[in-house]
Amino acid sequence: MASTIPDTEHPEMSGLQVYLRLLSYLKNYWGIFLLSILGLVLFSAMEVAFIDLFGYTVNAINAISGESAALPGQMTDMGEGSTSWLAGLLGGDDALAESRWIIPVIMFMIAITRGIGFFVGGYCMTYVTQILVHNLRTHLFNKYTSLPSRFFDTNMSGHLISRITFHVAQVTHAATNSLKVIIREGALVIGLISYLFYLNWRLAAIFVIVLPLIGAVVGYVSNRFRLLSRRIQSSVGNVTHVTQEAVSGYREMHLFGGVEYERDRMHNASNYNRRQQMKMAVAEGISTPVIQLLVAMALSLLMWLALDPNVLANMSGGEFVQFLGSAALLAKPIRQLSEVNSNVQKGIAAAGTIFSTLDEPNEPDLGTVEKARVEGHFQFKNISFAYSEEAGNVLNGIDLEVKPGEVIALVGQSGSGKTTLVNLIPRFYNHREGAILLDGLDIRDYTLDNLRSHIALVSQNVTLFNDTIYNNIAYGSLGKNPPSAVREAAGAAHALEFIDRLPDGFDTQIGDEGIMLSGGQRQRLAIARALLKNAPVLILDEATSALDTESEHHIQKALEQVMKGRTTFVIAHRLSTIENADRIMVMDKGQIIEQGTHSELLAMNGRYAQLHQKQFNDEPHLAI
Known part of the structure; x- marks a missing residue:
């Protein structure tokens, strides 16, 4: 609280x-x-x-x-x-x-x-x-x-x-x-x-x-x-x-x-x-x-x-x-x-x-750069961050380069700094030390609106509005998309499977926070919204956490398609969902302690291998 x-x-x-x-x-x-x-x-x-x-x-x-x-x-x-x-x-x-x-x-x-x-x-x-x-x-x-x-x-x-x-x-x-x-x-x-x-x-x-x-x-x-x-x-x-x-x-x-x-x-x-x-x-x-x-x-x-x-x-x-x-x-x-x-x-x-x-300072936005579309080349240089002056650092000396179209998975125990790191990308928070470059420019040089226009997000805590299914997918500036594009995004997110069964279809009112839908259905709408945005940078923060195994399997394939050609940051506790990532970063206490592909990290027999072995023993049905 x-x-x-x-x-x-x-x-x-x-x-x-x-x-x-x-x-x-x-x-x-x-x-x-x-x-x-x-x-x-x-x-x-x-x-x-x-x-x-x-x-x-x-x-x-x-x-x-x-x-x-x-x-x-x-x-x-x-x-x-x-x-x-x-x-x-x-x-x-x-x-x-x-x-x-x-x-x-x-x-x-x-x-x-x-x-x-x-x-x-x-x-x-x-x-x-x-x-x-x-x-x-x-x-x-x-x-x-x-x-x-x-x-x-x-x-x-x-x-x-x-x-x-x-x-x-x-x-x-x-x-x-x-x-x-x-x-x-x-x-x-x-x-x-x-x-x-x-x-x-x-x-x-x-x-x-x-x-x-x-x-x-x-x-x-x-x-x-x-x-x-x-x-x-x-x-x-x-x-x-x-x-x-x-x-x-x-x-x-x-x-x-x-x-x-x-x-x-x-x-x-x-x-x-x-x-x-x-x-x-x-x-x-x-x-x-x-x-x-x-x-x-x-x-x-x-x-x-x-x-x-x-x-x-x-x-x-x-x-x-x-x-x-x-x-x-x-x-x-x-x-x-x-x-x-x-x-x-x-x-x-x-x-x-x-x-x-009213006299509180607005979110700082001194940027002047606006681009129609970015490539998605990120460079994190010695990034440190704390939520307050009194609290200790949540991130310490993060150095990471992400090439355009690369899929980066972040794993680790709760509180290791995974979500904090990806929250720095759209500047929900500003890092204390270091620099984050996007296509060679500091993200602070971009205007906030322009920076965020290049980023799509699907978070673990899905946010939906007391409106129709259609308006929740085509939310805000996405409303300019034609209905065919909205339906296509819903289909790619495997949301049509339940939308077409509803009496009012896309015009169905979903109630506060989508209370009329199941957790998996809400998450599919959030994924459809991200797909409709078609942004060059994609952040998936436990995007499939509320899905059953069968739905997760379908959506995982859809996400693999949509991640092609896009710089993607994936946060996952279920390691089976990120085995195909280009690189996996293992975080602990605000630092990257291991990185590599799934097979490379298993061969290292380090923290990732321990996490994988534990999940394999606890949830063998999730392994692919």
Whole structure:
């Protein structure tokens, strides 16, 4: 199992920088993004306008009452000195006396404008954030396809899948509803406080005292949210990984009594996630009431001061209603902003982890050489390799020359370095010391795509996709081949024997990893895929390991035909399959200790002869 690499934020980016980098994905959609902001701000502005209308209405009613009670010529103009912007716009609070339809019409217009702002802001924000999430998800997936093998060796697959599913979902929450709330309620808070200062700056100054305290609480809680979010994201990766392993290995789980063990693994992973979620709930449950308490303290002090007769003496009834209504409305948007903070911090933590992956160095590819076809002449010069700086060398001083069209067999005990050596050819790993030449050029001088286009691989662990048989043979760039070539390759791999018996033939869906097929059938499809590629270099890593003796005999003949004229590296434990190789290399502890033909190595009576004798005694039916 690969070692666990915990989800961490980008080490060099603050939360604000992470969020701004997220928004940079919208650089081609700034017009729609600004339109969404305009819609949400318009929605909040209409909230303030409604309060102003309410105060205007109170003053207008007072004006009507004063007119009806006073003698002619003694009506007091309540509009003089009014702070209502509507009063100034309409010509005074007593305008209602002549035009009673004004307030209903304005109220209806405010409601219409408010609805338009809500729809435009919400729809446009959802549009741009879904674009953001789509771009982020595809960017991350594309990054996976560009990373070196070493990255996947040190990261659990469950965590990598979690980043493209759960982490992106967390970013979605931060970038959709949360961002809408931040803009809408933030604009409302700014608008209400500005309106309070407009009405009475002395009373409004109380909020200036409270805001730093609220900011300090939000800052502390934000750091706590981000820490817990990283733990939650890592725990979700563990849950995904345990589930993935249990599903893919369910046969082994039942055969070897691993049911309780896997259940314990899932219990521990899920329980850790539960504990972190509860810690997050505690932080959320405490932060919001604390912020609301601070706001309530400010409002209480405000009410106490506002009810002072000396203060009331300078305010009309409508102005007093406007001030108290605006102050009372502040509690709701501040509460929503404090509640949404947890989602924002979850999104920032998730985005930080995603960006740390996106900033991983790509698989190095400094090559410039591209050839239509290579001859397949290899020279390994003093090759040494280690999987990490701390680990010892897996390969030590390998010197080997392989001529075009030569078949080289690699044998030896598990862990001797056979597979590692052939993995250096397509540059799945880069050797530490020495040089590997292909047709006289260092393989690093070839572009990766061009180098790998000359190589076909059939490995012991067959990789098939949840698709049709046809698409698994004609995979990727091989899809440009005509159907006749695909059928010919399947026939050469002896796959037609079972394909033609299937109801849907080549259109048969084979399920995850080809689960609908037997092991031998899966391996024949992999061989057919390699045959279809028709590459000048062929790597067979236990290519016939999953075949029965009769199928192996047929496919061995097919492979002998396809190996003609191609440089072939064959890794085999069953020595009977490589007796006709041009040369056999016996490896041990990362070194070539013997080499020669089958008969030459038997005559040497060394390690190869011992291996052959042991297999001949254990499995005489395999000898040819």
